Amino acid sequence: MFSDSYLALKQAAAIGAVAPRTAIGISGKDRAAYLQGLLTNDMQALTAGSGCYAAWLTPQGRMLTDLHIFESGDMILLDVPAELAQATLQRLDQFLFSEDVQFADLSEALTSVWVHGPAAGSILERVLTLDAARPFTGRENLNDWPEYHNARAAFSGSPVVVARVSQLGVPGFCVYVEPARAGDLKNALQAAGATMADPAAIETARIEAGYPLFGIDMTEDTIPLEAGIEDRAISLSKGCYVGQEVIIRVLHRGGGRVVRKLIALRLEGEPPARRSKIWSGEREIGVVTSAAPSSRLGAIALGYVHRDFVDPGTKVEIESADGRTAAVVSERPIPVEA
Numbered sequence: 077m078f079s080d081s082y083l084a085l086k087q088a089a090a091i092g093a094v095a096p097r098t099a100i101g102i103s104g105k106d107r108a109a110y111l112q113g114l115l116t117n118d119m120q121a122l123t124a125g126s127g128c129y130a131a132w133l134t135p136q137g138r139m140l141t142d143l144h145i146f147e148s149g150d151m152i153l154l155d156v157p158a159e160l161a162q163a164t165l166q167r168l169d170q171f172l173f174s175e176d177v178q179f180a181d182l183s184e185a186l187t188s189v190w191v192h193g194p195a196a197g198s199i200l201e202r203v204l205t206l207d208a209a210r211p212f213t214g215r216e217n218l219n220d221w222p223e224y225h226n227a228r229a230a231f232s233g234s235p236v237v238v239a240r241v242s243q244l245g246v247p248g249f250c251v252y253v254e255p256a257r258a259g260d261l262k263n264a265l266q267a268a269g270a271t272m273a274d275p276a277a278i279e280t281a282r283i284e285a286g287y288p289l290f291g292i293d294m295t296e297d298t299i300p301l302e303a304g305i306e307d308r309a310i311s312l313s314k315g316c317y318v319g320q321e322v323i324i325r326v327l328h329r330g331g332g333r334v335v336r337k338l339i340a341l342r343l344e345g346e347p348p349a350r351r352s353k354i355w356s357g358e359r360e361i362g363v364v365t366s367a368a369p370s371s372r373l374g375a376i377a378l379g380y381v382h383r384d385f386v387d388p389g390t391k392v393e394i395e396s397a398d399g400r401t402a403a404v405v406s407e408r409p410i411p412v413e414a
Contacts, residue, residue, distance in 0.1 A: 130309055334383065
């Protein structure tokens, strides 16, 4: 039986964040060049109204954080996991020398309201006024925006930033708004037809979409290639950045082969606990990172397994309180039957 929240996510529009995030502002004429040497994606290719997804790595190629990045024309907004905001600000300051770059903690000035679903764009169009005076696309169908396109807009006279970021297998948008107006914005979105999402429905849709979260499915032990985010997080044509040597060595000399990979799983019975071990016969081959029940698919999960067991259709077992549960490796995203 599908929940109302899940149906809203898949068929209409639902309000809710996948995970707590915080905004950091970076201004100054050297902002893109400064970030270019730190992050995995191409900062200097960004133009006003564009953005990208990226990671910040250690010299050993392991993730310190992931980032949603938006260039507005006069500043760059970094969206990072809330629990890592202060550490990220401190690290940014440590790498700053003589560049014309200024940092701002925007956690008190902006909060994010996320809307997901096929109708999310049209509902936002009814609630927000896009600023046609700026060099963006004006009042068109937001669902036609490319990923990470962003624009300044207004909500009942208050300035906001709206950005396209799809995380749940459906169109998704984030609106950065003054914290005092977030409740009013959510009320207006509901009045226009959106539903407040149950966190459980968001989690199910996220796992179905195979979308990994930093701190859950990716940690400071993770190489981006293991999580399968390289296609959207890593530029192969930009210059040097921290950790690049490891990434290039794996891609060029190792053929992209890493010891473990993040995969999706379908299994019998109840969803397994996080950190449950994954087995093939008597061989321990991995660990579950996320799991949820799906009305369409039964129990589903994300987890890491040894590279010999990543092919869809591979049969494995997951440890449970009652022994082991049969599971099968799925494609990622998990194909969802109609």
